[in-house]
Amino acid sequence: MAEIGIIGSAGRMGQALVQAIEQAGHNFAGGVDQGDQPGPLATRCDVLIDFSAPDALAGNIGAARVAGIPLIIGTTGLGEDHHRMIDQAGQVLPILQTGNTSLGVTLLAHLVRDAAKSLGPEWDIEIVEMHHRHKVDAPSGTAKLLGEAAAEGRGIALSENTESGRDGMTGERASGAIGFAALRGGTVAGDHSVILAGDEERITLSHNAENRMIFARGAVKAATWLIGREPGRYTMNDVLGL
Numbered sequence: 001m002a003e004i005g006i007i008g009s010a011g012r013m014g015q016a017l018v019q020a021i022e023q024a025g026h027n028f029a030g031g032v033d034q035g036d037q038p039g040p041l042a043t044r045c046d047v048l049i050d051f052s053a054p055d056a057l058a059g060n061i062g063a064a065r066v067a068g069i070p071l072i073i074g075t076t077g078l079g080e081d082h083h084r085m086i087d088q089a090g091q092v093l094p095i096l097q098t099g100n101t102s103l104g105v106t107l108l109a110h111l112v113r114d115a116a117k118s119l120g121p122e123w124d125i126e127i128v129e130m131h132h133r134h135k136v137d138a139p140s141g142t143a144k145l146l147g148e149a150a151a152e153g154r155g156i157a158l159s160e161n162t163e164s165g166r167d168g169m170t171g172e173r174a175s176g177a178i179g180f181a182a183l184r185g186g187t188v189a190g191d192h193s194v195i196l197a198g199d200e201e202r203i204t205l206s207h208n209a210e211n212r213m214i215f216a217r218g219a220v221k222a223a224t225w226l227i228g229r230e231p232g233r234y235t236m237n238d239v240l241g242l
Contacts, residue, residue, distance in 0.1 A: 002224050005045035006031040007038055007060050008052035013074070013212060017049060020216035026224065042067035047223045050075055057082050061089045070226040073097040074219055076141030090233035094226050098236045099141025101218035105192070106236040108207045109149040112194050115203065116153030119196055121176040125150050126195045130183035138182035139164060146194050147178050189214075 004021050008014045009031020021028045029045045032038050034052070042048055042063040049072045050060045057075065064071040073086065076099055089095050100106070116125065127150075129143040139147075144158075151158035156176070163173065164180035173179070190209035195202060209215070222239045 002026045002227060003029040003044065003046045004220065004223055005029045005038075005041045005048045007033075007041075007048060007050040007056070008075075009033060011051065013051040013215065016212045016216035017051070017219060020213060020220045024217070024220050024224070026220065038063035039066065042069060045069055046227050047072065049219050049223055051219075054078055054082055058085060061085055061095075064095070065089060065093055068093065070094040070096075070223070070229065072101075072219055072223050072226065074101050074215070077137040078141075087233060091231060093231050094229040094234060095232075096222055096226055096234040096236070096238075098222075099143075099145035100190075101215045101222060101236065102142075102207070102209065103218050103221070103236070103240060104214065105142055105145070105207050105209075106218075106240055106242070108192070108194075108205060109146055110237065110242050111205055112146050113149040113153040115194075115196055115205065116150040118153075119198065119203075121154060122198065124173060124177075124179070124195075124197045126179040126181065126197065128181045128183070128193045128195065130185070130188050130191045132187050132189070133185055135184060138184070139180040140182065140190065140192075142190060142192050143180055143182070146192060147180065150178050150194065 004026055006014050006017050010033045018028050030041050032041050038060050047070045048064055051074045054077050086097050127143050127146050129140045147158050161177050163177040189212050193204055193206040195204050225239045
C-alpha cells in the first residue's frame with residue numbers, strides 16, 4: 001500500500017484522484033491547495049501527484065526534492081522554464097511529467113508517432129481537440145503531446161512546424177506543418193483526433209475521454225510505478241513499457 005499525496009486536491013481532478021487512490025487499494029496521505037505549503041505533506045508520502053498550476057511548480061518540485069520522494073506532474077500550460085526545472089529535478093529524483101495520464105492517450109501518441117514516421121511529410125497532420133467550457137489553456141496539453149509525437153516521428157521540431165488559430169486570409173497551408181484546432185463547450189472531459197490527410201485518402205486516430213477518472217487511474221498507476229525508481233525524467237511510455 002502506497003502513501004500518495006495530492007497537490008491540487010480540492011479541484012475536480014484532485015477529487016477524482018482521491019477516489020482512484022482508494023479504488024486501487026492505496027492510502028490518500030493528504031492534499032494541499034492554493035496558498036498551502038507542500039513541504040509537510042511531502043514528508044509523510046511515498047509519492048506526490050501534482051495537478052495544480054504552473055506558477056506552483058517550483059515550490060512543488062522543491063518540496064519533493066527536500067523529502068526525497070518521486071513526483072508526478074500532470075499540470076498543463078507549462079513553458080520552457082518549467083521544463084528546465086523538471087530536467088534539473090530529474091537529476092536527483094524520479095519525476096514524471098505528462099500532458100495526459102490516460103493509458104489510452106499514451107498508446108494513441110505511440111500510434112501517431114509511428115504513423116507520422118511511416119507516411120512522411122506529404123501527409124498533412126491536423127490535431128483537433130475539444131474540452132469543457134472551463135478549460136483555460138489551448139491547445140490542450142494532450143494535443144501538444146500528440147503534436148510532439150507526430151513531430152518526433154518526422155524528426156522535426158514541433159515549435160518550428162506549428163500552425164494554429166487560423167482566421168481570415170491565411171494563405172495556403174505550410175508544407176509539413178502540424179496544425180492545431182481547439183474547441184470549447186459543455187462538459188466534455190477531453191476528445192482528441194489526429195487527422196493524417198493525404199491525396200484522396202485520410203486516416204483519423206482518435207481518443208474520447210468519457211470521464212476524468214481515466215486520467216486519475218492512469219496517474220495512480222504511474223505514481224506507484226515511479227516509487228523506487230532511479231532519479232530521472234520519465235514519461236507515461238515508460239509506465240506502459242512502450
